[in-house]
Amino acid sequence: MEKTSNNKVLIPIMAILILAFIYIFPRIILNNFDAGNPWACYLYQYGFGFVTFMIGLLLIFKTGAVKLGRGRDTFWFGWLIAGFLIFAVGHIVWILLALHMPVKG
Amino acid sequence: MEMSGLNLSSSVLMTIGTVMVIYFVLIACFGGIFSRFSKDVNDFFFSGQRFAWWLGAASMIATGIGSYSYLKYSQQGLETGLSSAMTYTNDWFIVPFFMFGWLPIIYFARIRSIPEYFARRFNNTARYIALLIIMAYMFFYIGYNLFTIGIALEGLLGIPMLYTVPVATLILGGYVTFGGQTAVIFTDLAQGIMLYIAGGIAIGAGIVALGGFGEWWSWLPVSHRLPFVHLFNDYKFNTAGLYWGEALAGSIAFTFMNQGFIMRYLALKSVNEGRKAAVFNVLFTLPFSAIIVGAVGWIAKSLVVKQAAMGGVLEGINPIHIANHFHTFIVVAWECLHHNAIVFGFVIAALTAALMSTVDTLINACAAIGIYDIYKPLLKPKASDRHYLIAARWVSALTALIGLCLVFFFVNLKGSLMSIHYKGIMVIIPSIVTTIFLGAFWRRFNAKAACVSMVVGSVFTVLTIFWPTFIDPLAWLVLGKDMLSQKYIYMRALFGMSITAFVGITVTWLTAADPMEKSEGLTICTLGIAKQKYKGDKNVNEAVGKKVRRLVVELDENFAENIVSLSESVMSRMKANVGDIVYVEDSRWWLGGLRSVHTHAGAVHNLGDDKIVMSKSTYKNGMFLDNRLITIEKIF
Structure with a gap:
């Protein structure tokens, strides 16, 4: 019962925060970068992507779909985090190589 | 649309054709070997939930890459560079939902098809609304794949689509009809390997023609080296649109509701193996596939830039002129392979393999839905297993035939391959993707809400084709800029998902909840019960x-x-x-x-x-x- 009433407060607050983020975040990016700047695109994808990913993590923890220490859950949770970092760091390295290596063309 | 990409002599065409025919025959025979492992209807569709993760993951390579992939991504690679890989490298955000939510739900509940999930989670009305949308999605892909291979063969061989597509469909229909899922998985495994080898040959030849990897990279303009395109300037391909339309809607559609992929996961021996396959697929297979299908376009850009800088000709290779960007892959591969008809024939056979492996999965998937959602519940509820197996083979054949008919519908459509593809998909998927999501992750979401939101969501999404201004406010919200371009492809999916979610949540709050026991084992918060039911024992x-x-x-x-x-x-x-x-x-x-x-x-x-x-x-x-x-x- 207590859990349900907690959710009744938590879910609307989260929804408002997410909507606020959706409104504010792209405007912050565009105030600081040109829309063609690769860092603007990176921040857009990984900013919204991070929020989506975190909602996913919150959901699987809150519902008990993941319990660290149960079966292989810890192992797979590690892979979830590692996968996100691999893509996020990989894209940073990719942008740096593209911008800073010599160009003939 | 210009069809003729290469001007090949008849002897060269004969050699290429021979290599392709040999390939087709070998694949059909290979698929036939595994037909004996389908002993009942469960094996025919799901291979009895028994395979190792690597087999599922390997067969997903070929399933995920269609014939259109080579044409579409090579063209995109030439035009915008390495950012063509964006659609293959933005899937990780939804992986938690799949690995710990959707995958265990469908596996433990022994869901045979997505409409069946709707029937069990909601009711039969929801099932048949979902069935209509999913069949539209599947048939769209089958027809589109056959259509693109028709374009490729017409451009290459000069033979009209009218002749090439029916032959390809006949062979495909043949081994899927008689082989079933086991044949599909094993032929896809073979074709996935073939596809990577052939793509590797084309890429290797291109790199050699350029003078090495360093030369390729250094001649590539900075704009073509970057992993992202402009945030929103091109409505056909932009970072913001791709995030909402492709990374969210498209990825959820591909992993959550694409019956072909679902069946791959259901063919594996356990949820743990499914997780291995999912991680491997998103982390390794997709990025690697992005290279295989797009790299020829990236090489083409370097070749064109270097060629212009060197006065129009490069040593050891004919001048490259790509009049029609659809033919980027074919033209560059042909020139870089120095007109070697046998090797080129092998590469083209792989392109054809990409078609076969995508379409065979879809045909098998459509047949699964046809049997489990139409034939068995509505026409023959209590027939023998052997009867369903025979019926499944007939449905496979019928599906192949419908796909073939749809090719003639695509022939009459105007626009680029890319725009035809995404324009269609972004209209079909939003409502069902959102309903699946709400159904799996929100237990209170009820049958009335599911039915109403799917119908309203689909109708409003279709209406935006005629009144795109409906999308303007949403685009303004997520882009942070007043676009008012009135040309939306990906934003249409976000609009459809938002409308569906809004209607679904509102109707759920305004109507009574369904009995709790109805959703047991079918939502993320009841996975414990799902496991117990699967095992048939409370002690897990x-x-x-x-x-x-x-x-x-x-x-x-x-x-x-x-x-x-x-x-x-x-x-x-x-x-x-x-x-x-x-x-x-x-x-x-x-x-x-x-x-x-x-x-x-x-x-x-x-x-x-x-x-x-x-x-x-x-x-x-x-x-x-x-x-x-x-x-x-x-x-x-």
């Missing part, structure tokens, strides 16, 4: 044990079916208890579980640590061979 053993290898089978005529007996030591190594589900397979790992069976651990025996006792029928169900050793592991 989550302890992680070890595989035990090299066991010798001892048959016992008096032994109960669906139970095996092991020594105390083997049970201890597996950390198994009596009654746990165990997976028994032929010890040769490379069979990937082709000869295997799920059963239960029975009372222990004292015959020795290397013995596994089972009945003859269990042995037969596993399709085991005499004198072959056995490996066993506990599932839970």
